[in-house]
Amino acid sequence: MTGTLEARFRVRRGEFVLDAELVLAPGTVLAVVGRNGAGKSTALAALAGVTPLSAGRIVLDGRLLDDAAAGFVPPERRPVGLVLQQPALFPHLTVQDNVAFGLRTAGAPKAEAREQARTALDEHGLGDFVDRRPAQVSGGQAARIALVRALVRRPALLLLDEPLAAIDAELRPALRGTIRGVLDSFPGSAIVVTHDIADAEALADEVVVLDAGRVLQRGPLGVLRAEPTDPLVSRLLAGAVPNAGSGP
Amino acid sequence: MIAPAVVAGVLLAGPLVALLVRAPWDRLGELLAGPVVLPALGLSFGTASASTVVCVVLGVPLAAVLAGSDGWPRLLTRVARAVVATPLVLPPVVGGIALLMLLSRTGLLGQPLFTAFGVTIPFTTAAVVIAQAFAGLPFLVLSVEGALRGVDPRFAVAAATLGASPWATFMHVTLPLAAPGLAAGAVLSFARALGEFGATITFAGSLPGVTETMPVAAYIALTSDPGAAIAIAVVLVVVALVVLLALRERWLTGLRA
Numbered sequence: 001m002t003g004t005l006e007a008r009f010r011v012r013r014g015e016f017v018l019d020a021e022l023v024l025a026p027g028t029v030l031a032v033v034g035r036n037g038a039g040k041s042t043a044l045a046a047l048a049g050v051t052p053l054s055a056g057r058i059v060l061d062g063r064l065l066d067d068a069a070a071g072f073v074p075p076e077r078r079p080v081g082l083v084l085q086q087p088a089l090f091p092h093l094t095v096q097d098n099v100a101f102g103l104r105t106a107g108a109p110k111a112e113a114r115e116q117a118r119t120a121l122d123e124h125g126l127g128d129f130v131d132r133r134p135a136q137v138s139g140g141q142a143a144r145i146a147l148v149r150a151l152v153r154r155p156a157l158l159l160l161d162e163p164l165a166a167i168d169a170e171l172r173p174a175l176r177g178t179i180r181g182v183l184d185s186f187p188g189s190a191i192v193v194t195h196d197i198a199d200a201e202a203l204a205d206e207v208v209v210l211d212a213g214r215v216l217q218r219g220p221l222g223v224l225r226a227e228p229t230d231p232l233v234s235r236l237l238a239g240a241v242p243n244a245g246s247g248p
Numbered sequence: 249m250i251a252p253a254v255v256a257g258v259l260l261a262g263p264l265v266a267l268l269v270r271a272p273w274d275r276l277g278e279l280l281a282g283p284v285v286l287p288a289l290g291l292s293f294g295t296a297s298a299s300t301v302v303c304v305v306l307g308v309p310l311a312a313v314l315a316g317s318d319g320w321p322r323l324l325t326r327v328a329r330a331v332v333a334t335p336l337v338l339p340p341v342v343g344g345i346a347l348l349m350l351l352s353r354t355g356l357l358g359q360p361l362f363t364a365f366g367v368t369i370p371f372t373t374a375a376v377v378i379a380q381a382f383a384g385l386p387f388l389v390l391s392v393e394g395a396l397r398g399v400d401p402r403f404a405v406a407a408a409t410l411g412a413s414p415w416a417t418f419m420h421v422t423l424p425l426a427a428p429g430l431a432a433g434a435v436l437s438f439a440r441a442l443g444e445f446g447a448t449i450t451f452a453g454s455l456p457g458v459t460e461t462m463p464v465a466a467y468i469a470l471t472s473d474p475g476a477a478i479a480i481a482v483v484l485v486v487v488a489l490v491v492l493l494a495l496r497e498r499w500l501t502g503l504r505a
Contacts, residue, residue, distance in 0.1 A: 048405075048408075048409050049408075049409075050405055050408065050409075074408070075405075075408040075409050076408050076409075076410075076411050076412055076413050076416075077411075078409075080409065081409060082405070082406070082409040084402055084405070084406060086402065088400070088402040088403055088405070088406040090403060090406070090407075090421055090425075091425065092424045092425060092427075101407070101410050101412070101420075102410035102411050105410060105411035105412045105413075105416060106411050146406075149410065150409070150410070153410065153411060
């Protein structure tokens with residue numbers, strides 16, 4: 001098992017300050033919920049290395065990834081996978097070459113990378129799409145392909161930003177099940193940012209509630225439901241706070 | 249409204265129609281293969297191709313720098329943009345004189361080049377390519393910058409988290425996604441290079457086979473051999489029409505940076 005995360009960080013984006021601590025045991029799946037602008041996506045950006053910290057540090061499996069004072073590992077050298085809400089499959093590459101992309105950057109020869117990509121797509125039931133362009137697959141398929149594209153690099157930490165938000169409501173349960181299956185066999189840790197408590201319930205071992213850049217409460221969903229420390233926590237868990245999409 | 253519009257139309261299309269009507273079609277093949285036109289034709293296509301390559305090799309990095317300039321002080325961005333656009337508004341002859349000031353044997357850069365290596369640039373084929381690249385570079389840079397800015401930044405984020413260095417991300421993701429803008433810019437700078445006259449004749453002269461490109465040859469032939477001049481003009485019109493067809497509306501969208 002990998003994915004031991006110790007992250008205490010502060011990130012500034014204009015007026016907004018995210019000040020949070022995220023600690024994960026290996027192999028944990030954590031859901032991050034909160035209103036728009038709570039800092040969910042900013043947290044992912046900091047962990048992925050897209051946004052540097054202004055204070056604090058991120059340590060993954062004993063390796064220092066970002067220390068505002070002492071060093072910064074750029075995103076391309078972090079064992080961190082990121083799947084964005086809009087899957088951002090490269091439109092000029094076939095599905096197979098999209099998945100092979102992250103293997104090529106790791107130094108695999110072209111033929112080998114493509115072969116591995118095909119095998120991975122086959123394993124995830126996406127073998128029929130290898131030669132298609134991203135414009136020729138559905139939203140659900142694109143989400144699954146983006147997941148495979150991140151997984152083939154064997155990250156220690158997998159970040160999913162609203163993986164189901166762009167998917168039609170009636171297709172969500174099935175895709176949620178697919179992601180659940182993927183995460184069950186994934187040896188690292190994962191953080192799922194979501195506004196949908198159903199995602200947190202189905203996918204996560206633990207839930208963190210973020211608001212205004214701070215952690216309101218953290219724990220298993222059952223505990224948060226039974227003993228919310230803040231009225232906003234119970235309202236969020238009841239789905240009473242309208243919160244479509246992901247904020248900064 | 250109608251009458252001035254018709255006059256404008258005649259002003260734009262009339263000269264071309266007249267040129268095509270008066271062209272010596274029966275002797276066109278013979279003229280094109282003749283001693284005046286053929287060397288100019290070869291030289292023009294050769295130098296315009298070379299200058300387009302120069303524009304791409306130098307202009308794409310410049311466009312990339314400008315596309316990432318949002319964090320710069322505003323004054324610096326404005327100055328950079330003005331510098332890039334200068335050849336568009338500068339009279340080409342002035343461009344040629346300025347190039348002489350820079351690269352002649354007594355020029356700012358030309359003097360050390362000559363003393364150190366014995367290199368003289370003006371009035372050589374290289375000078376033609378430099379003059380054409382000077383004229384064509386803004387088209388390439390503006391078109392590519394606009395296209396790069398139009399690429400969704402999430403693709404670069406995805407590429408980085410998939411292990412691609414900033415260089416690899418640019419070469420394998422961002423630039424390919426900006427390829428239509430690059431193609432449009434390359435075609436425009438090629439067309440501009442092919443038509444370049446003022447800077448070329450000032451900075452490179454008119455040595456047949458060495459620096460006498462089609463526009464220069466046409467200008468010189470007009471008094472001595474009008475048929476040859478018109479033949480060259482017909483070739484240049486055809487190239488211009490091909491460029492228009494190839495780009496359709498793209499050159500407008502590409503430059504709308």
